Amino acid sequence: MQHLKLNPNLLDVPLYIAGKPIEEVQEEYGLTEVVKLASNENPLGLSPLALSAFQVALRDAHRYPAMGDRNLRCKLATLYNAQYDTTLTQANFMTGNGIGDILRMIAEAFLFDGGETVYSSPTFPLYRILTTQFGGNCIPVPHKHYHHDLDAMLDAITPDTRLVILCNPNNPTGTLISRDHVDEFMARVPPHVVVVFDESYYELVEDPHYSNAVAYIQQGRDQVLLLRGFSKVHGMANLRLGYALGTPAMIEYLHHAQIVFNTGDPVFYAAMAALDDHAHIARVRELIATEKHYLYEGFSELDLTFIPTAANFILLVDLPRPAQFIYEELLKRGVIVRVPAGFGLPDALRVTIGTHTQNEMFLRALQDVLHNNHTEQQA
Numbered sequence: 001m002q003h004l005k006l007n008p009n010l011l012d013v014p015l016y017i018a019g020k021p022i023e024e025v026q027e028e029y030g031l032t033e034v035v036k037l038a039s040n041e042n043p044l045g046l047s048p049l050a051l052s053a054f055q056v057a058l059r060d061a062h063r064y065p066a067m068g069d070r071n072l073r074c075k076l077a078t079l080y081n082a083q084y085d086t087t088l089t090q091a092n093f094m095t096g097n098g099i100g101d102i103l104r105m106i107a108e109a110f111l112f113d114g115g116e117t118v119y120s121s122p123t124f125p126l127y128r129i130l131t132t133q134f135g136g137n138c139i140p141v142p143h144k145h146y147h148h149d150l151d152a153m154l155d156a157i158t159p160d161t162r163l164v165i166l167c168n169p170n171n172p173t174g175t176l177i178s179r180d181h182v183d184e185f186m187a188r189v190p191p192h193v194v195v196v197f198d199e200s201y202y203e204l205v206e207d208p209h210y211s212n213a214v215a216y217i218q219q220g221r222d223q224v225l226l227l228r229g230f231s232k233v234h235g236m237a238n239l240r241l242g243y244a245l246g247t248p249a250m251i252e253y254l255h256h257a258q259i260v261f262n263t264g265d266p267v268f269y270a271a272m273a274a275l276d277d278h279a280h281i282a283r284v285r286e287l288i289a290t291e292k293h294y295l296y297e298g299f300s301e302l303d304l305t306f307i308p309t310a311a312n313f314i315l316l317v318d319l320p321r322p323a324q325f326i327y328e329e330l331l332k333r334g335v336i337v338r339v340p341a342g343f344g345l346p347d348a349l350r351v352t353i354g355t356h357t358q359n360e361m362f363l364r365a366l367q368d369v370l371h372n373n374h375t376e377q378q379a
């Protein structure tokens with residue numbers, strides 16, 4: 001490599017560390033039963049309607065993607081207009097290979113000659129990774145009791161700020177920014193800043209005070225982008241699909257950063273079927289809502305401190321043993337969770353809410369790690 005001219009921005013990029021795959025843990029520890037509660041995946045999987053729509057669309061796998069993208073965007077516009085009483089059209093939507101890909105387009109579109117991205121810390125590491133990749137400057141703003149500190153974020157804005165990213169609910173804390181706080185923030189944010197709402201988990205939010213970024217877009221505010229996707233409630237994490245909602249002018253501009261044919265029609269048709277499978281969505285929401293409380297009780301019995309969540313994962317803080325030790329001991333017992341070090345919290349654990357059986361297995365393993373001295377035998 002020494003004769004090649006390398007991009008210094010890329011050399012500075014911290015690599016994303018994903019949750020450990022099940023097969024790797026099985027191999028490493030010689031286990032047959034392993035549960036993965038590390039990547040906020042949907043424990044009930046893909047909607048059966050989405051699976052069959054995907055399979056039908058595979059018949060055209062030899063062709064380039066055709067109408068799937070437009071059809072999905074039209075469907076989203078209809079659904080949003082019914083839900084939010086808006087007048088959106090397909091021109092308000094843009095799709096990508098997951099919200100991660102949309103974030104990449106936004107970074108490319110706005111951080112081209114430096115510029116700053118303001119985000120809360122801890123939060124989803126991709127904001128930092130993409131900002132660095134595209135030569136921007138990261139401005140992390142410390143959290144306030146695990147919530148976004150919106151006043152401090154406003155104070156962090158300078159003439160060089162291009163993006164402010166609000167992760168709502170925030171990964172890895174699971175905390176929510178309320179509608180009142182967002183409204184106050186939006187009243188004060190200067191017009192040269194793009195405000196990105198990352199709402200990867202929005203379908204799981206039960207709080208009626210959840211913010212409504214759609215309203216700003218309906219009002220024609222070009223500086224607002226709302227990101228939602230299909231990886232969580234819709235169980236399509238492996239199919240890679242997300243979308244941005246913005247004014248037609250903003251969406252048109254972002255199309256310049258889009259890679260042509262970036263998503264295949266089978267994925268679009270699976271997404272359309274997933275949106276129609278109300279029973280599956282309700283099952284997922286119900287499971288997470290119930291199991292969240294089961295885990296809260298389990299944590300309280302173990303005297304552990306957790307942050308109440310608005311999403312499908314829970315953050316454990318102020319742990320009685322080092323997070324890395326608990327993580328490794330859980331691995332030996334066939335449970336994969338996450339130490340959110342790359343998110344800015346090396347002393348915490350984040351666990352994804354699974355099925356009841358998976359959660360039971362996790363709590364049993366956790367109790368064993370914290371209260372029994374079996375570590376030598378297990379190792």
Ligand SMILES: Cc1ncc(COP(=O)(O)O)c(C=O)c1O
Nearest residue numbers: 098099100124171200229231242
């Ligand atoms: C806050 C947040 N944003 C974006 C993503 C990436 O989503 P996608 O799978 O749609 O790329 C995740 C995934 O965990 C996330 O937690």
